[in-house]
Amino acid sequence: EPEVTQTPSHQVTQMGQEVILRCVPISNHLYFYWYRQILGQKVEFLVSFYNNEISEKSEIFDDQFSVERPDGSNFTLKIRSTKLEDSAMYFCASSELALGITDTQYFGPGTRLTVL
Amino acid sequence: SQQGEEDPQALSIQEGENATMNCSYKTSINNLQWYRQNSGRGLVHLILIRSNEREKHSGRLRVTLDTSKKSSSLLITASRAADTASYFCATLNTGGFKTIFGAGTRLFVKA
Numbered sequence: 001e002p003e004v005t006q007t008p009s010h011q012v013t014q015m016g017q018e019v020i021l022r023c024v025p026i027s028n029h030l031y032f033y034w035y036r037q038i039l040g041q042k043v044e045f046l047v048s049f050y051n052n053e054i055s056e057k058s059e060i061f062d063d064q065f066s067v068e069r070p071d072g073s074n075f076t077l078k079i080r081s082t083k084l085e086d087s088a089m090y091f092c093a094s095s096e097l098a099l100g101i102t103d104t105q106y107f108g109p110g111t112r113l114t115v116l
Numbered sequence: 117s118q119q120g121e122e123d124p125q126a127l128s129i130q131e132g133e134n135a136t137m138n139c140s141y142k143t144s145i146n147n148l149q150w151y152r153q154n155s156g157r158g159l160v161h162l163i164l165i166r167s168n169e170r171e172k173h174s175g176r177l178r179v180t181l182d183t184s185k186k187s188s189s190l191l192i193t194a195s196r197a198a199d200t201a202s203y204f205c206a207t208l209n210t211g212g213f214k215t216i217f218g219a220g221t222r223l224f225v226k227a
Contacts, residue, residue, distance in 0.1 A: 033215070043159065043204065043217040056213035091158060100146045100212035107151075107159040 002026040004108035006092050012114045013082055021077045021111045023092030032075045033093040033105065034067065036060070043091065049075065050098075082115045089113075122205055122221040130226050135192040137221040139205030140185075146208040148181055149215070150190045153202045162190075162203075197227040 005024045013019050025032050034046040048055040049067055066078045075094075079086055089112050095105040123138045139148070150162045165172045165181045165188065172179045178191040192199055202220045209216070 042219045045214050045216060048213040056211065058214070098212050099208050099215065103164045104161045106161070109158040
């Protein structure tokens with residue numbers, strides 16, 4: 001069964017450094033999402049992306065964050081200058097159709113980001 | 117702001133018993149979904165119910181939605197130890213691109 005993959009599984013970085021989290025969505029999916037989950041807390045929506053544009057973003061997704069689909073398969077989340085509070089599990093998800101039409105978005109296994 | 121909140125926060129039951137988890141939200145929604153998360157792992161989509169539906173079944177799962185009360189419930193029947201996980205409800209806003217998750221219910225099923 002097709003699945004969303006994410007790399008790396010764990011990223012450790014120093015405060016102020018840039019990180020890029022990578023995701024490979026399911027191949028025929030057109031809608032892509034990033035979420036984060038701080039340890040012990042709820043999953044938080046960051047951004048949705050369709051047709052090479054951000055569809056919607058949350059208040060968390062400030063100028064330090066950016067997303068890109070650099071080629072036909074990868075979907076990346078960049079954090080320009082990491083802060084301690086960016087430490088979290090970051091989940092990528094994808095769906096074939098818009099979420100209001102499809103029944104399912106598929107989540108990757110997550111990247112655990114630790115900012116020291 | 118739109119928010120899904122689960123109740124109870126934690127639930128411990130014996131294998132074979134039914135588990136019921138509730139979710140409330142604040143604003144109008146397109147649909148409501150339930151997810152499962154094993155400790156430290158990714159989210160698995162369980163079931164989706166649309167705003168014009170009242171009840172939905174999938175295997176041992178039964179979901180209800182009451183839009184007048186802005187609430188939903190997830191029933192897992194004949195629970196198994198393997199059902200031990202956190203369960204989250206999530207609502208899709210009427211714009212259709214933003215999914216808001218609740219804080220989750222931690223279910224522990226004792227063998």
